Amino acid sequence: MSRLIETRGLSVQLGSTEVLSGVDFHIDRGEIVTIVGPNGSGKSTLLRAIIGAVKPSAGQISRAPGLRIGYVPQRLHIDPTLPITVARFLGLPRRVSRARAAAALDKAGVPDLAERQMAGLSGGQFQRVLLARALLDKPDLLLLDEATQGLDQPGSAAFYRQIEEVRREMGCAVLMVSHELHVVMSASDRVVCLNGHVCCHGTPEIVASAPEYRALFGTGTQGALALYRHDHNHTHDAGCGHDHTHANENEAAQ
Amino acid sequence: MMLDSFLIRAALAGLGVALAAAPLGCFVVWRRMAYFGDATAHASILGVALALSFDVSVFAGVLAVSLAMATTVSTLSGRGYAMDTLLGVLAHSALAFGLVAVSFLQGIRIDLMGYLFGDILAVGKPDLAMIWGGAAMVLALVAWRWSALLTATLNPDLAYASGIDPKREQMVLTLALALVVAVAIKVVGVLLIAAMLIVPAAAARPFARTPEVMAVMAAVIGGVSALGGLQAAFVFDTPTGPTIVCVAAVLFAVASLIDLIRRAVA
Structure with a gap:
């Protein structure tokens, strides 16, 4: 499988804060990879480093020759x-x-x-x-940075279905950043959990059950995991991560 | 010869400035750089003073100081200062320092009003060559960078992803702005240069569906303002620079009114 993007020991400093430190990351042709992480965890910064909008303070980013990126x-x-x-x-x-x-x-x-x-x-x-x-x-790699922010839940679900269709049709790799864990994780080949550094990565199921991931997202992940398994009978307890996000989305859409 | 008439020279000078200012003025409006234009233009009076005291051409002095000011502002703007306040401070203090500097120039009879409000009727053949030379440079620069400038204006990250460096495009705008200031100082003067950038572009907005149409319409409106203002100044015996801006402002008001009525009907 051919590498499209690979970062080794990538660190990015914005002002006096180190937003990313020692990030090893890669994405291969045709893969769907999702980056999850709390606010301020450097998700968008990683994407911006990949398109060349921010310069790494340490480490390197290598791109496949002639790589076409759709952002x-x-x-x-x-x-x-x-x-x-x-x-x-x-x-x-x-x-x-x-x-x-x-x-x-x-x-x-x-x-x-x-x-x-x-x-x-x-x-x-x-x-x-x-x-x-x-x-x-006709990009080899599609980069989506919280592309469904401000859309309501049916709207963002429809948007991600469109992405899946695009990938089926064009065969491009997709790298997306999202806070809508339940929606994006179900469609991903791999998930990278980021919090300044890579906390854990792997298939959606491995990440969802990893202690590092649970430490970051708390009990709300149970809801996310349940949805990932297409079990719609779970309850939305107060403080549930994605339930919160949903409420915020509705506000943003109005 | 045609250029021997001072009115013809004035008309050509006004048209040259209007043409150069129009596309640049659109970017000033789209990027919300109105104050940026003000600061650059106001600083140029300091350039006039320096040029006269060191006995170099006014054009060179104005260009150098405007460029220095524009670069300073555009560098600071990338560093998260409170730009609104900072630009207010820079624009007016540059003007004040310039006026004070001019007062030190003893022995040289300097027509301060001419630099503040322009003196289009005194445009000579060398001025005309300079104005059209500068205008051609600005137009060439903006036309060459047009797509990159537009992309960077829409979103810096979108520009990076397309292989465009938005910082470089900002420098292009900065340079073009300094050129327009240097070219326009004789025509509308330091205080009203920003008006020639912004008013025609703003008047063109309601009638344009694409950026290109807006730039062309701004040029037409600017040209009509220059010629109409010249004519009106001749008839009413008013100062020419301010009259040109008045005509542009009236055109803006009419355009806004038409837009308002059109929206109410639709």
């Missing part, structure tokens, strides 16, 4: 003074033909949006347009 950022605020249609947005920074733009929008599940203004899209449509843009170059 879906966490949140994108477009200033209301900037008029831009979906079609024009897809053509940045390199112009693409109408047909290619239409094909990418189709793959992302929003075929009819080309002439709409970016500012007029709903949260779910916006994320799909970002996905379409990431798919334009």
